[in-house]
Amino acid sequence: MRVSVDQTRCASSGQCAALAPAVFDQREDDGVVVLLDATPPEAVHHAVRQAALACPVAAILLGP
Numbered sequence: 658m659r660v661s662v663d664q665t666r667c668a669s670s671g672q673c674a675a676l677a678p679a680v681f682d683q684r685e686d687d688g689v690v691v692l693l694d695a696t697p698p699e700a701v702h703h704a705v706r707q708a709a710l711a712c713p714v715a716a717i718l719l720g721p
Contacts, residue, residue, distance in 0.1 A: 658696065658697060658699075658702050658705065658719060658720070658721070659695060659696055659719070659720040659721065660680060660692060660694070660695050660696070660697060660705060660717065660718070660719060660720075661692070661695065661717075661718045661720070662681075662690045662692045662716055662717055662718070663716045663718065664689050664690060664716070666714045666715065666716040667688075667689045667690045667714065667716045668713055668714045668716070669683065669687060669688030669689055669690075670712070670713055671683055671688065672708060672711040672712060672713070673690055673708040673709075673711070673712060673717060674690070676704050676707050676708040676711060677697075677701055677704040677705045677707070677708045679693065679694065679697065679701055679704075680692070680693055680694045680697045680701060680704070680705050680708070681693060681708060681717075690716060690717075705717075705719065706719065
């Protein structure tokens with residue numbers, strides 16, 4: 658799995674960081690998503706998919 662984020666779309670809701678904290682964080686000043694791991698281990702793939710689905714603005718992009 659490859660993960661990317663569009664910080665310009667991010668609404669700072671924090672769902673991604675709550676669901677997959679090993680992969681996503683938020684900037685302290687404005688809460689915009691920060692990608693910690695673009696190629697996360699298989700053990701967290703389900704959580705990353707859930708985070709992508711929960712993102713209200715579809716700022717998380719998943720690839721093979």
